[in-house]
Amino acid sequence: MAVLSSLPGVITLSVVFLFGCIGETISEKAGNLNLGIPGIMCFGVVGGTLGSLIYMRLIYPVMPVTANAFGLVEFISYALLILLGIVFSFAFGAIGGLIYSFLTTTLKANQNVTGLAITTFGAGIGDFFMSLLRSGDGFDLCERVGKIYGFHLTNATLSDKGLIYDDANWHMGFISSNNPVANIFSQPSLVYICFILAIVVFIVLNKTRIGLSLRAVGENPATADAAGINTDKYRYLATIVGCGIAGIGGLFYLIKSQGSWDGTYELQSYGWMTLALVIFTIWNPLIAIAGSILFAFLYSIPSYLNVDMVTGMFLTLTPYIVTVVVLIFTSIFGKKNVLPPGSLGVNYFREER
């Protein structure tokens, strides 16, 4: 029962991991081991906050979202909120990805070092601009935006009595009901967008020509180059799109915490967890859906179960141990499709041998 009641929160947390994991998977499939994901997520938080502040300043006064009536105007307003948040956090994450891929692909800098530098830089940018954006009335705005994001679009269709508004949390629908199964499906709309995105990315990576070229670039750039694929272009695109998606993960972190913010420390640890998740899910976005839920479950279960601190700490440690075990097993018994991309972490310079 404790497990069932924890599931809504677990799924919300898992989406932060999943966004980061999808982004990093795309990037790594193209051969860029982007250790800057924690920093990129911080970029995304700044972008998402900026987007939602713009929404609050420009659109919310014109088209306020009220819980009592949910008509076309509210729907458009809500869609714009989601859209602005996504666009801005994607753009900010993509800027981080652009810096990374410019340094590694064009300037052939070492990927590990560049990633660590991006992480440091992103942490600084995140702390700095969040404290700036949240100073004054920005603080209040962030809280409100965080709560509006918690407005569950799906319940508009799920509930047969129309919309039930929980005043305290801005939660809609079944969240206040006693049906735990229904609670699982009471999620912010970005959750569903994320799951759909994972499936789309899986199809693009594995079933299309673009995906084939991308994987070729990641496996063996020299061969891909000989086959006429523009390796630089693919690496740039993969990293920028991947970082943009990871940036949306930063936005979702803000939604998950309902607009409250206490420094980048927690988000950074989520970012590192994301890197583990990519290995755990053997570079497959479909497995990543299940994997991220498992990781989020292990991460947050101690607060739901009545275990003592030591056991709780050990449970939060298990994701990393499991990742190590997966890493070892894939390297020992690995077939080609479960191994890391062949040139992961190695830059390609055509004139080098």
Next chain:
Amino acid sequence: MIKNNNAAKPLPTEKAKKEKKKLFHVEKRFNMALWQSVLVRFGFILVAVFFGLLVLTMAYSKINPFVSFGNLFIGAFGSLDKFLEFLRDSALLLGVGLALIPAFKMKFWNLGGNGQILAGALVCVMLMVELGGTMPDFVIVIISLVAAIIAGAIWAAIPAIFKAFFNTNESLFTLMMNYIAAGLVGIYIYWRFPDESSIVPAQTHGRLPILFNSNVLIILLVATTFVGLFLYLKYSKHGYELSVVGESINTARYVGINSKKVIIRTLILSGAICGFVGFLIASGIDFSITKETTHRGMGFTAIMAVWLAKFNPIISIGTAMFITFITKGMSQVQMSNSRYITDDSATNIVMGLIFLFVIASEFLVEYKIMYNKNGKETDIFEIIGNFFKKVFGPVGRFLKKVFVPVGRFFKKVFTAVGRFFKKVFVAVVRFFKKLFRIKDKPEKKPVKDAIDSFDEDSIEDSEPEKSPSKKATSGKKKSQKEGK
């Protein structure tokens, strides 16, 4: 579709040719003078610091960038204590860097410095807690030193063994080991001290002995390690072997080097030094342990330090000091502006910018950009040089035209003046020589004799010459005589 496209374009070959001719083209650079590379890097660092201060001033207009720049230095050199602390932190960072150098030279991406430090520190603190009071302190120090080194070595050896035998990706593995170590620290704290708000109290037993100041011994110990590792890398067979493995595993195999053995051996060394640093932190500074014992990721910062130094131990002294200087300085900047900056975001921004800019500058050192013009390729540095020549050439020529005649004129004038002055001075010097020779004599001789000889000399010298100066001298002599 493809066929149609081809048909539409009349000359596909020409287009292909055009595409082949890229405007810019990158080549590997094999020779760059040291001063050039240093110039490039420092130029980029300056740009980064400039940008960082720009960000700060833009956001908080009340912060004076020049005052901040001054604070940057106060943070590291403000007082003796601050300076020693700066040296100590640089030494610790250098210590971690030293641990990473052999691994990186072998192209083993050891991102697990944090975990290895934590493993060493954890074991050290455990021994301090458990053995404290049961035996003399120096025994505890020795036992915990050995145990910390072994713990660090084990923590690094686990990924190394899997890398050597199964080619497991080492950067991801070591990264995970960091979190496992941090988790173990948390588990230990909650298990051993569940009541005291889950903090390990500062231990009194088994502390590192104090030499003058609590920081001095740490600095000396790291310096010793530095010398040892430097000799190991430079002069031992092991040091040579690991660089061969780093260059090419196939070459190593061909020469008969057992690369598996080398990988495991080197990582044990690497982890041992990390464990040693963990021991220094736990036993010499904190006397306790938290997940933050690694000073917010010293393992990662050390990677930057040694990478900037191109894995050269001696240069990494400088880079470690530089990074510590910026960290210390920025925390001072933050403290003096604590009203505006509440966290260490400013430090992170400036450090991140410096890292990114230096990484970018590395490209100019490693590669050269060739500019393609009519099939002729030239280095873009040369083009910039030529551009400067073109711009400044005419200016130079003009200045030459103007200044050469002026110079000549001045030369003439000054030589003439010089000659005149020479004449005058020679004359004056001669005059004074005479004056002093006369003056000198009375001092050397007894007073009575002096007066006698004085008269004779003056009469003999002055009479043949008939110049106006003579009268003045004779007058002076007379007055001197009268005085005596």
